[in-house]
Amino acid sequence: MKKLTLLSIFLFPSALLAQNANNVIPQNNIVKDTARQKDLIDIGKALFRISPKKMRAERDKKLYFSILPVSSSAPGGSGNVLVTSTTAGVYLGPKKTTNLSSVTFAPYWNFKSRFGLPLRSNIWLPDNTWNIQGDIRFLYYPQYTWGLGSSHDTDEKSLVSYKYIRFYQSALKRIEPYFFAGLGYNLDYHFNIANDPANGSLKDYTGYESGTGKNSFSSGISFNLLYDTRNNSINPLPGAYAKFVYRINPAFLGSNDSWSSIYTDVRKYISLNPANRNQQNTLAVWSYFWSALSNKTPYLDLPSTGWDPYNRSARGMDQNRYRGRTLFYLETEYRRDITENGLFGFVVFTNVNTVSGSGTLFTSWHPAVGTGLRVKFNKGSNTNIGIDYATSKGYSAVSFGLGEAF
Numbered sequence: 001m002k003k004l005t006l007l008s009i010f011l012f013p014s015a016l017l018a019q020n021a022n023n024v025i026p027q028n029n030i031v032k033d034t035a036r037q038k039d040l041i042d043i044g045k046a047l048f049r050i051s052p053k054k055m056r057a058e059r060d061k062k063l064y065f066s067i068l069p070v071s072s073s074a075p076g077g078s079g080n081v082l083v084t085s086t087t088a089g090v091y092l093g094p095k096k097t098t099n100l101s102s103v104t105f106a107p108y109w110n111f112k113s114r115f116g117l118p119l120r121s122n123i124w125l126p127d128n129t130w131n132i133q134g135d136i137r138f139l140y141y142p143q144y145t146w147g148l149g150s151s152h153d154t155d156e157k158s159l160v161s162y163k164y165i166r167f168y169q170s171a172l173k174r175i176e177p178y179f180f181a182g183l184g185y186n187l188d189y190h191f192n193i194a195n196d197p198a199n200g201s202l203k204d205y206t207g208y209e210s211g212t213g214k215n216s217f218s219s220g221i222s223f224n225l226l227y228d229t230r231n232n233s234i235n236p237l238p239g240a241y242a243k244f245v246y247r248i249n250p251a252f253l254g255s256n257d258s259w260s261s262i263y264t265d266v267r268k269y270i271s272l273n274p275a276n277r278n279q280q281n282t283l284a285v286w287s288y289f290w291s292a293l294s295n296k297t298p299y300l301d302l303p304s305t306g307w308d309p310y311n312r313s314a315r316g317m318d319q320n321r322y323r324g325r326t327l328f329y330l331e332t333e334y335r336r337d338i339t340e341n342g343l344f345g346f347v348v349f350t351n352v353n354t355v356s357g358s359g360t361l362f363t364s365w366h367p368a369v370g371t372g373l374r375v376k377f378n379k380g381s382n383t384n385i386g387i388d389y390a391t392s393k394g395y396s397a398v399s400f401g402l403g404e405a406f
Helices: 002-017 040-047 055-060 202-206
Strands: 062-071 082-091 101-104 117-122 130-145 158-176 178-194 216-227 241-248 259-271 279-290 326-337 342-353 366-378 385-390 395-400
Touching: 040 259, 062 366, 101 202, 130 178, 130 202, 158 202, 158 216, 158 241, 178 241, 342 385
Parallel strands: none
Antiparallel strands: 062 082, 082 101, 101 117, 117 130, 130 158, 158 178, 178 216, 216 241, 241 259, 259 279, 279 326, 326 342, 342 366, 366 385, 385 395
16 A cells, blocks of 8 residues: 555656646736736826826836744744745746746844745746846754654654755756756755753664764755646646656765655646636645655755645645654645736645654655735736735644745
């Protein structure tokens, strides 16, 4: 049964790839008739009596900015933080043949001992000939951990302090329509690692040896496959996405120990009202399978909830709550406009995960549920402000953000 379950996980992306791409996504999934839509920019213009530009200027526009300064609870512990999320969407080629590129910079600070400077980019060159992906971060993290699997209850957490530098860059070449392949470089450097003295060393608390000393350095090459029929990653409309990443970290590139991992990410967006392109009524499904293929993988590089590439998974759970050699995750979300002009909308979602560690993979499941309000910030890039409330066993939180979780 376990082998059958694993086989279905790896075959699921293949089933998506087998679909006729022309039937999966329209030629351009950005909202067609923005004149019938309304966003916060329109409201601001009305309040300050700013005369709108001619409609032609909107049609020809290629650059869209969205910025959101908020105070929110920090994942992983350490109280509230000030977050300023800035998202830029830009077309680097004709809209009909080029996806919307996006760059997000979301620095945060809790006015004490925690801050982060993450910069993420997803760049599409003209006519989608290349996809360039980047993830650069510098983080100062006192953050809770619970060891491997379900070995500790909710209140048996331990606070780990460390500094973290991440540098990920990859370039993927289009092989077939919607299908890309390429290479990347991945660096993870955790240093000044220190566990709460009340719980002993991180090695003693977790029972795990690799990467539980003062420093952890991983440097490796990744092999990437991508299938993407979405035109807009900020707020995807009907389409599909599948990505496979095989990462190898050899000692000769500087890694403390040689180790490797695989990451498979599959997403599907189903329109429940395809006749009305200007009205959001979508069912979104997201699943990923992440596995470290060696027991030499550093502890802080192991698969963990909330540590997917964009830190958007496991809403309703504390970041790091579940960690192990292997993690399987599944989330579904229903998205619907409240107002006909698209200014307000709502979502309801549920997610579940299972990790290896104490207990057995696929026998111990950890669910969460939530709902959220959506306010259209920029109709040109279809960017929403999201306000979500989510809860799971022993935890609940309200979060703010620009764009959808996935």
